[in-house]
Amino acid sequence: MPIRVLPSEVAARIAAGEVVERPASVVKELVENALDAGATRIGVQIEQGGIALIRVTDDGCGIPVEELPLALERHATSKLEPDGDLFAIATLGFRGEALPSIAAAADVEIVTRVAGAAAGAALRTRDGRAEPLRPAAAPVGTTVTVRRLFARQPARRKFLRTPAGEAAQVAQVVSHYALAYPEVAFTLSVDGRRALVSPGSGDPREAAAAVYGARTAAALLDVHAEAAGIVVRGLVAPPHFARASRAHISLFVNRRWVQHRRLAYAVESAYETLLQSGRHPLAVIDLSLNPAEVDVNVHPAKAEVRFRAEGEVFRVVQQAVRRTLVEASPVPTAWPGVPVSPEPGIWRLPEPETLPRPVAPPPRQAGATRLVLPALRVVGQVAATYVVAEGPAGMYLIDQHAAHERVLYERIRARRGHGTPEVQPLLEPLVLEPTRVQAAALEAYRAELAGLGFALEPFGERAVLIRAVPAELAGRDAARAVAEYLDAVSAGSPPPDRAERAVMTLACHAAIRAGKTLTLEEMRELVRLLEACESPQSCPHGRPTMVHVSAAALEREFGRR
Template sequence: MANKIIVLEEDIVSKIAAGEVVERPASVVKELLENALDAQSSQVSFEIKDGGKRLIKVSDDGWGMSSSDAKLALLRHSTSKIKSLGDLFSISTLGFRGEALPSIAAVSYLELVSREKDSLEGVKVKAEGGKILEVKKIGCPPGTEVLIRDLFYNTPARLKYLKTASTEIAHISKVVTTQALSHPQVSFKLVHNGMTIFNSPSTPTPYQAVIDVYGKDLAKDLLELEFTHPSLDIKGFIGKPSISRASRAHQTFFVNSRPVRSKILFHALGEAYQGLIPGGRHPLAILYLKIRPELIDVNVHPAKLEVRFLREKEVHNLVQEAIRKCLTSAQLIPELRLKEPLPQKEVGSYPRAERKYQFVQETSPTLSLREVREEYQRGRPSFEEIAVLGQVFQTYLLAEDRDEFLIIDQHALHERIIFEELMKTKKSSGVPSQSLLIPLTLQLEPKQALSLKENLNSLKEIGFVLEDFGGNTFIIRAVPSVLKVENEQILFDLIDEISEESLQSKERITWEKIIQMVACKAAVKAGENLSRREAEALLKEFQNLENPFSCPHGRPTVIRMKKSDLERQFGRR
């Protein structure tokens, strides 16, 4: 009887290993970039074609490799970075497993050219699908150049799931710009299809790298942080509470120069800003932590993106303390507590009460929309039949409709109203724009700029008038009139959402989807006080909606309780 269990062939093993290390072109760039930085390179350049599907070329001026080392580098688990088991507990390099190059070679056509600085000649190695085809001596400059063609050519299922070239280069730019923040002393240049999309010269200060990545406008609103403790050193930059964002996309942590994701660090940052920014908003931060290597474990994730701390609670508390001290020393806490509310404004065609603007992403209970629709058979109520009772939690409107008690999510309802209004005007006469008295100049990070360029036409279709000013700079001359923009924050939130949506989608974002985003940004938020007149204005529009029972994202706008159900709860029936 034949054995059911067999030992897999080496090429199958290599492709399985590649699946853990190489998810997309950005994974290739990440691994090659880490090798370049570990080789003490002072400049690294990237040439990308078709989002990395057709070509990825990474060149550096680092240590280089000898002919024998270049051949060994393509063998699995061959590395110069650890030599014993004990080295795993004190890792100081970005890479250490010896899996990157062999995994990349297993799913591409690879060409490696390298020369050590004290050597007169270099070496060229060619491989196809993980098999070395050629090794020869050549003349070349010191350093290493790795050229990858036709990534995933032999694994069509992986190739099929890659996104558009714009999406893939956006992922690549995120990898490069993140490392530029961590290694300001290194010069980085990223070229895609012949166009330079990121260029960061060598600089002795991390602040200049922040300017290169995020632009001067954002950098000027950052506070420099420096904190020293026997267990942990923390340096970096944190955003003023006034420039919070709707997502954590602008939170970057480095542990011993390694970019990491850590729930401990995210939580500590959020706790430090408690009471300074509205719920659902996230502060900006670029923080560099230096800790003894034996006190962390970076070998917990295939892409080495996660880190475990031996003393998690201590790290959490120290990070929170460092941020809080920085905010306090900048005298932001008392200033924010005394800040006056903004004057009365209007959103859309609905009057707004005087209040502070709070841009909050709210959560909602899990409810069955089908049940709401099925039970609500009496037709849409007329405005005269609904009596507004008040507002609770600055989020929900309470109303009475004959023998029913209504609870309305003010954000969800207003979002649905704006969405349907914009959709109707777009299909009839076009979404009206309002010109800005002073055109707004936005300097974006490369990932955001790439996403915006890809979706310019969709934005123009719904009332935006904006120009690509070159590089990563855009000029906005007009916006949909419903936005009533008082500051840049709502635009940055919209751009962040477009950027994140682009990274997840294989297609360009439609104007319908962007209208959905605009409606969400323009609507009243959870946490905002509404006057009775404002509440009545929202409910009056309820009866005119085509789909009044859910917001454009599918969340319910209203739930109801019959008088008889309420009486049963109190034992009256």
Template sequence: MGNIILLDEHTANKIAAGEVIERPASVVKELIENSIDAGSTRIEVSITDGGLAEITVSDNGFGMDARDAVLALERHATSKISRASDLESIQTLGFRGEALPSIASVSKVNLKTKIKESLSGIELVIEGGKILKESETGCPPGTAIRVSELFYNTPARQKHMKGPAAEAGHISDVVNKFAMGYPNISFQLTSSGRVVLKTSGSGRLLEVIANIYGPNTAKDMLPIDTQNEEGAVFGYLGKPFLTRSGSTHQTIYINGRYIRSRLITKAVENAYHGMLMIARHPVFVINIRTSPEEVDVNVHPAKTEVRLARTGALEEFITRAVKVVLTGNRLIPTGNIGPAKVANVPQESSKQEEWKIPYPQVFPAGRVCEVPLGSEYTPPKEFAAEALPETPGIQVPVEFPDLRPIGQIECTYIVAQGSDGMYLIDQHAAHERILYEKYMEKPDAFIASEQLLFPVTLDLTHREAQLLNDTIIVFTDLGFVVEHFGGESFILRGIPAGAGKDGGKEIFLDLLDYFSQNRYTISNKALREKFLITMACRNAIKANNKLGLPEMESLLAMLAQAEQPYTCPHGRPTMIHFSGYDLEKKFKRVL
């Protein structure tokens, strides 16, 4: 007698449930997908004890008649596809026909549904995958599914659930993702009697973002809406100073389906290159529209992983689209002058107040580094070389604010007047950005070697010495001349031109540390860029350096010509804006 048997349907459903239904949030995800596919404009989710005790998802969609309601509990019964070829152009969120039977096999389910044309609905009571009761009932058009005692018949799975608070958090994340992906649908999430989320269904994505992340986050988001032959990308991008330490605030959709994609995340973050602080990640919500034939969603039962047909073209398109938005907007943080109320829905201020200070008046705040007009002043050597011809005013592109310097605070921050308020500019960060972009235009000019009159001995650890022996050619290409001196010692005989006689050793050791930490993930091009950033930082005008008004004008004029003038290469902001209207409110000139 053979050993292989055909599993019964109940057992097969429980096995499938292990992949499809991992936790209460999986139930909510699958049921919301069904509601969206049913054309719902209102979806309500109610949970008790984090969904471990009970989950109810109700909608106002098409509903089902008695035949379809019973058939929907059969494995691989679906209205989304009818043949294998349909898998090549999936246009719905669900299609596998596994969600309802998987949920029903590991819980107790009450299903009520009604189509618009029917006078009454149908109610099904299911336990462990078996229909215990089928009857007519009165209910509104749409479908309401109540799932109780999840995993009651799989104690091993139930044992590994987190607490109610943690599971409720997972469910909240799921509903938030759907709300941002479908702002035209009204969502409501109620947890143990408390309304956690409620959206209007107005179709305004920024309103949903404000509802979920808060208005202070929403007001620093930029709209993106671009399309070409590759497809379209639309949504909102956080300004470079709006960052998180992880990727939890990065939301990606393809054709309305929430997905996780390292490729698309990388494409977006590449556009932010040079604008972000180290180990920080931008906030964004983007939806990519492309031909369904270009996307394979039949990869995993959870349907959050996809395979793309033309990854290179799509990645390039997304990076280019995001970069156009970032470079086409003023990315200047707004200074906070004391506590301020923020509107529920971010919108442009209707009041644009002009305020002027007679030029050239020195701003008398803090330790002012005043340089009267006509006085002698010698700027630092490396800064003087960058100075532009003195001009009575600064002519700048439209995208960059028209700034007129007034003075300095702490010999570190330039105070400038603009048509829309006051600006504080970090002189070191601004000059660092200017030098970095200049170096990147002709990187080889700054990597020629200069011989040291007095060679420097480098005493390294064994690990550092091994690394340098293996990769010494990399440092040679950057302009360093290094020779092994025996053991863990090396002689530094030459440094890159412009590194400075006293700074060559520090730059070398910094790069060696950086290369050691990122050896297997960094390219030679990235290491060279890191080197140029270090050079720009060292050669930029420092804090506590006194500048005259002509030098301030020159610095701001050069910054206005930069490709990314609003952040230094490390991602720090170069300037902060204080609106004239906010200043007037602070001085009680307006109410």
């Protein structure tokens, strides 16, 4: 087949496919244009998931009439000087590809007016061809209407989701920019129904309330940190507001919504030992840094970025979020009007997803850098599993296994960090017969186990002798603890997590079990040790160590108020 130059219309459709993947892509490009134009109000309207109609209206600066035809020319933009620095971009758009790409994939109408102009102007395209410019009555700003998306590319339409699925993608785009620009009032209408309204007050928490609801927004914790020329601002949810997917981690770089796996991992790693397995945080994080330190010209969709000092950015974000969680994350509280079950004395606590706003965290002592629990008076034990304690704000139910696991985890981790594990030699060594996979993992991670206090040596063809164990495991099933750790690392734990995984496994196996009756003195000692922990509100696996039942809730249930 001979080499030939593609017709311009075909080339335009190919190029459009890199920018316009689905209706949400169109909305993203048009919303970014509106924000770059200085809009304070942006309205988005879609029909049939955006396939039939997308309309974005803003009150920005508008487009001068004489420049309107240029807006549909490829690589025509007002945001970058001909000799502009592509490595110091301060606007959301800059490539000059959005409008021509949309016009190549759909029919487009642009109505716009600049301040001081007697009238506005309208420009329409049909089947990829622009019609003559015409005058139009319009307020200051721009309205872009997109119809019949991918009508000329039926193959692309086949890969779209249902209208409801596409509408959800559009809602995600609008929600993210409502979070990034709380000073801009956003509205989203889906098939004539108002789906999202943000107030545009400038308060990030009010924007979060529009997206996630007032109860969740009220519980969010403020994040603010500055280091190495990087400013981190945002809101993060306490661990018990965790979600089932990573979709609720919103990341912005200089207010640009980005998808960055390493940044998302920085946020998730900050929740380490605070979230249960399979749960993910809700977070809104905005990084501000010199535009020259970040490359946004990675992909036509502008959703990916590269950092000049990625490791430093990771560190600043991770430490900022972790510090907030350690200092301010509250103890989960039962619903103020939690009902009593048919069995007397047993409370039905709601699932974590439906918990109300938790009580404010206990006041921090002067100079404290961690959450400080209130003074607790141990009352007794329930079901040989939960320690009952009284505090100034009501009753606390403490899971004895989770609490002891947290105490041991922090103690073992500290000793490991100083290289001084406490070792208990065994009079009679234990024998471990690892599987083939476990044996391979043992060779790779023998140093991690030795650093915790395990003394291992080969015995026969495949067996291993355990001659010493960490002091915390004395009298426990140390062989099982080693086997479970080897299974975990064999399953593919990321390298930074392997040492933590070993500490968590050791703490879990050494902790007091549910069902063990404790003396009053043992319970008091457990509470005292928990109070001294850096993160006393959860075990290393993310389960809560305690639940708070307020005095007001008790009074309501007994009819005292």
